Amino acid sequence: MVALIAATLITAASVSLSYRSALQGSGDALKLMALGVAVSLEATLSRMEKGRETLFSDIITEGRWEGLAFIALCDQQGRTLLHSNVHLINRRMPDSQISQVAEKGTPLHDYTTLGTGERVFILYFPVHLPEGRAILKLALHTYPAEKILREARTQAALISFITLALWVMAFFFIRAMKRSERMEKTIAEREQMAVLGEMASILAHEIRNPLGSIKGFAQYVMEQDHLRSRQYLDIIVAESQRLETLTEDLLRYAKPEKTSPTVFGLLELAEEVMYLNRTAGPSSNRIRLTTDIPEGLTIKTDRDKLKQILINILQNAHDALSECSGFALSECSKTALDGHSETGALINISATEVARGNISIIIQDNGPGMDSKTLGSAMQPFFTTKTRGTGLGLAIVGKLIRALNGYIELQSEQGRGTTIKMTFPKETT
Ligand SMILES: Nc1ncnc2c1ncn2[C@@H]1O[C@H](COP(=O)(O)OP(=O)(O)OP(=O)(O)O)[C@@H](O)[C@H]1O
Numbered sequence: 308m309v310a311l312i313a314a315t316l317i318t319a320a321s322v323s324l325s326y327r328s329a330l331q332g333s334g335d336a337l338k339l340m341a342l343g344v345a346v347s348l349e350a351t352l353s354r355m356e357k358g359r360e361t362l363f364s365d366i367i368t369e370g371r372w373e374g375l376a377f378i379a380l381c382d383q384q385g386r387t388l389l390h391s392n393v394h395l396i397n398r399r400m401p402d403s404q405i406s407q408v409a410e411k412g413t414p415l416h417d418y419t420t421l422g423t424g425e426r427v428f429i430l431y432f433p434v435h436l437p438e439g440r441a442i443l444k445l446a447l448h449t450y451p452a453e454k455i456l457r458e459a460r461t462q463a464a465l466i467s468f469i470t471l472a473l474w475v476m477a478f479f480f481i482r483a484m485k486r487s488e489r490m491e492k493t494i495a496e497r498e499q500m501a502v503l504g505e506m507a508s509i510l511a512h513e514i515r516n517p518l519g520s521i522k523g524f525a526q527y528v529m530e531q532d533h534l535r536s537r538q539y540l541d542i543i544v545a546e547s548q549r550l551e552t553l554t555e556d557l558l559r560y561a562k563p564e565k566t567s568p569t570v571f572g573l574l575e576l577a578e579e580v581m582y583l584n585r586t587a588g589p590s591s592n593r594i595r596l597t598t599d600i601p602e603g604l605t606i607k608t609d610r611d612k613l614k615q616i617l618i619n620i621l622q623n624a625h626d627a628l629s630e631c632s633g634f635a636l637s638e639c640s641k642t643a644l645d646g647h648s649e650t651g652a653l654i655n656i657s658a659t660e661v662a663r664g665n666i667s668i669i670i671q672d673n674g675p676g677m678d679s680k681t682l683g684s685a686m687q688p689f690f691t692t693k694t695r696g697t698g699l700g701l702a703i704v705g706k707l708i709r710a711l712n713g714y715i716e717l718q719s720e721q722g723r724g725t726t727i728k729m730t731f732p733k734e735t736t
């Protein structure tokens with residue numbers, strides 16, 4: 308890409324340079340030719356005493372010098388002494404350039420348009436003849452010079468076209484490369500997922516059976532033996548339940564996702580998951596859950612999967628806020644959420660319809676937030692900063708979001724909180 312930009316700049320500079328030198332070269336060529344003709348005519352005129360009247364017309368008709376449009380010899384007042392068009396001899400033709408050349412005694416050149424509409428190059432050349440000073444006026448056709456310019460322009464257009472074609476090719480090449488890179492990544496991810504999934508489901512099944520027996524027996528003994536071993540049995544049951552959740556998560560993560568979309572209201576779903584979250588833990592009554600979802604906003608997608616996504620994200624926000632809304636309310640829940648004024652431990656779910664028929668769902672908390680390293684790894688399977696976490700919560704979220712054709716963006720700032728934004732198509736088929 309850098310090489311292409313550099314090549315384009317160099318080409319543009321060289322094209323503009325060569326065009327400019329062609330422009331200058333064409334002007335110089337005309338000037339040189341006119342001067343050559345003028346010097347030679349001055350010599351001829353000095354030698355001739357008779358028969359001058361037809362000299363210029365003869366030169367034009369014989370085509371002695373290619374490109375001559377007309378020749379005139381004027382006195383210092385602008386009267387034509389000789390002209391290639393003999394009818395114009397002895398006429399006064401007002402021309403400010405003639406008086407200028409007569410005054411300064413140096414040649415002058417200019418471009419002018421003839422009555423025929425043709426643009427010509429004109430040289431005013433002071434000559435010294437036996438009878439006194441006069442001015443030679445030579446008009447040259449510009450088409451030979453224009454030919455050089457046309458060629459330069461064609462060359463510039465060709466080079467620009469080639470450069471443009473190179474850019475178009477580079478654009479498609481880069482796009483194809485990026486697409487193949489993405490495909491390779493997806494394939495690698497799928498392969499990884501397949502292996503991981505297989506391992507996870509084997510592991511989950513292997514754990515599930517003995518676990519069922521352990522939990523069952525513990526519960527049975529607990530019912531029999533009321534006092535002595537109750538404390539230990541409580542631990543066995545709680546830990547078995549934890550393992551049970553882990554195996555469920557593993558299976559959920561490993562399972563290939565099939566979606567069955569239905570149309571449902573987002574506010575209703577949010578209230579459902581908020582209710583589950585409110586009853587989730589000891590610090591629940593300290594956390595305020597709010598929604599900003601327009602009534603009647605619907606989406607067509609897999610309800611169970613979206614519900615699971617919201618549950619997992621709300622659980623994380625809840626966990627994060629429990630950390631700081633413990634007994635001493637620390638720094639972390641002091642910031643207000645976007646569009647809200649109150650502080651304290653807060654979680655807000657908002658949803659809106661955005662451009663191109665998409666729905667955006669944002670879950671915000673004003674918990675402790677994440678440092679950049681945690682933020683970078685949060686979606687990875689088995690990444691956790693919690694003593695009793697599995698690290699599968701957000702990995703499952705990621706997987707489910709992919710299954711619903713959505714995407715997720717995580718933003719977090721330490722001490723200010725976390726914002727998770729998800730975008731889903733309004734209708735999944
Ligand atoms: N809202 C949040 N605020 C602060 N940190 C968060 C938040 N959400 C996620 N995290 C960080 O991301 C990590 C990964 O989250 P994830 O849900 O995948 O696993 P977990 O919550 O640790 O475990 P599990 O979900 O299995 O209980 C968390 O351990 C935590 O460090």
Ligand SMILES: [Mg+2]
Pocket residue numbers: 619622623696699700701
């Ligand atoms: Mg979690």
